[in-house]
Amino acid sequence: MAPSLKVTVNGMEFDNPFVLGSGPPGTNARVIAKSFELGWGGMICKTISLDASKVINTNPRYGKLRARESNEVVGFENIDLISDRPFDTWIDELTQLKKNFPKKILVASIMEEYRKEAWIEITKRVQATGVDGFELNFSCPHGLPERKMGAAMGENPAIVEEVTGWVKEVSTIPVWAKMTPNTGDVTAAPRGALKAGADGIAAINTISSIIGIDLKTLRPMPSVEGHAITGGYSGQAVRPIALRHVMEIARAFPGVAISGIGGIETGFDAAQFFLLGSSTVQICTGAMLQGYEMIAKVKEELTQFMVDHKFEDLRDFIGKSLPYFTTHADLVAKQKAAKAARVGAGKDNETWKGEISKETDSLTATK
Numbered sequence: 001m002a003p004s005l006k007v008t009v010n011g012m013e014f015d016n017p018f019v020l021g022s023g024p025p026g027t028n029a030r031v032i033a034k035s036f037e038l039g040w041g042g043m044i045c046k047t048i049s050l051d052a053s054k055v056i057n058t059n060p061r062y063g064k065l066r067a068r069e070s071n072e073v074v075g076f077e078n079i080d081l082i083s084d085r086p087f088d089t090w091i092d093e094l095t096q097l098k099k100n101f102p103k104k105i106l107v108a109s110i111m112e113e114y115r116k117e118a119w120i121e122i123t124k125r126v127q128a129t130g131v132d133g134f135e136l137n138f139s140c141p142h143g144l145p146e147r148k149m150g151a152a153m154g155e156n157p158a159i160v161e162e163v164t165g166w167v168k169e170v171s172t173i174p175v176w177a178k179m180t181p182n183t184g185d186v187t188a189a190p191r192g193a194l195k196a197g198a199d200g201i202a203a204i205n206t207i208s209s210i211i212g213i214d215l216k217t218l219r220p221m222p223s224v225e226g227h228a229i230t231g232g233y234s235g236q237a238v239r240p241i242a243l244r245h246v247m248e249i250a251r252a253f254p255g256v257a258i259s260g261i262g263g264i265e266t267g268f269d270a271a272q273f274f275l276l277g278s279s280t281v282q283i284c285t286g287a288m289l290q291g292y293e294m295i296a297k298v299k300e301e302l303t304q305f306m307v308d309h310k311f312e313d314l315r316d317f318i319g320k321s322l323p324y325f326t327t328h329a330d331l332v333a334k335q336k337a338a339k340a341a342r343v344g345a346g347k348d349n350e351t352w353k354g355e356i357s358k359e360t361d362s363l364t365a366t367k
């Protein structure tokens with residue numbers, strides 16, 4: 001029997017755990033409908049706010065980091081803001097989408113200014129469309145912080161707790177809080193959100209970055225009239241950082257629903273997020289670079305991974321790699337003990353320090 005990719009998280013029944021992350025892939029009802037038809041398990045719409053007239057984008061707003069030899073895009077920077085489409089249009093579209101796709105999971109990403117009335121209003125009005133859940137965007141690192149929104153809130157655990165509490169006062173559907181990686185203590189903001197009743201944590205949003213300087217003009221990129229701001233970094237290059245954030249959150253809050261995000265482009269990338277405690281994963285840049293059709297490939301790859309390991313259900317391996325993180329002192333102790341056991345068994349006469357210097361030599365030799 002083929003393994004099942006179905007997963008239920010906070011009562012939301014996902015056909016498969018692949019969710020399109022908030023961003024250009026969920027920019028309007030037409031593309032959201034297309035992604036449901038193609039088989040995505042869920043969809044987070046582009047972040048919406050009550051007054052889109054305050055959202056003014058620039059061009060260009062993307063920058064790419066390419067591998068030196070293959071030219072493959074390995075990192076991606078954007079200075080895209082939240083949705084600049086009118087709130088009422090979104091309300092109509094979300095309502096229609098839920099009518100046409102009642103069984104598909106549609107999550108609304110919302111963001112507002114630091115005012116209780118605004119958060120209560122957006123929560124009530126969006127909830128009335130019938131969406132399945134909320135994702136609170138506490139994490140956009142550019143543009144919005146100038147209005148004290150996005151990462152400006154997410155950097156402050158007390159504000160995350162307060163705002164999540166406002167949403168939870170009126171929300172009757174699950175609420176995920178989406179975290180910024182641009183903080184010191186990875187667990188502080190999730191702790192605030194969970195204290196206020198958040199049902200899950202989504203991590204990570206983009207990493208504050210500068211994609212590069214144009215060496216002809218000496219101007220930073222992406223250059224808007226010769227000037228720039230720092231942007232949000234995503235794509236393959238951020239995956240190791242995202243994995244670390246998910247691991248820290250999963251270990252700090254066992255059993256909490258985590259939606260893992262950052263640099264996922266294959267089903268095998270996704271498997272690593274499940275092994276570290278995610279129960280769904282989100283893909284944004286990968287879908288921008290490969291197209292919505294990538295869903296067929298990532299589902300196949302995850303299924304292949306499950307067949308290889310004889311896992312029948314995602315819950316068979318969610319969090320399975322978490323127990324193997326420890327302290328450095330413990331690694332040293334474990335290595336000493338393993339070495340002693342090998343020497344005792346007459347299999348190894350070298351010191352473990354010698355093994356480490358062999359490893360360093362081989363690294364230098366490849367240069």
Ligand SMILES: Cc1cc2nc3c(=O)[nH]c(=O)nc-3n(C[C@H](O)[C@H](O)[C@H](O)COP(=O)(O)O)c2cc1C
Pocket residue numbers: 021022023024046047076078080081082083109137140178204205206233234235236238261262263264282283284285286
């Ligand atoms: C162009 C672009 C626009 C984005 N817009 C949003 C947004 O409106 N709201 C949000 O929560 N995250 C937004 N994100 C962040 C993504 O949802 C995701 O957290 C991040 O890019 C890391 O995942 P990835 O490497 O799969 O893209 C955006 C990302 C990109 C690349």
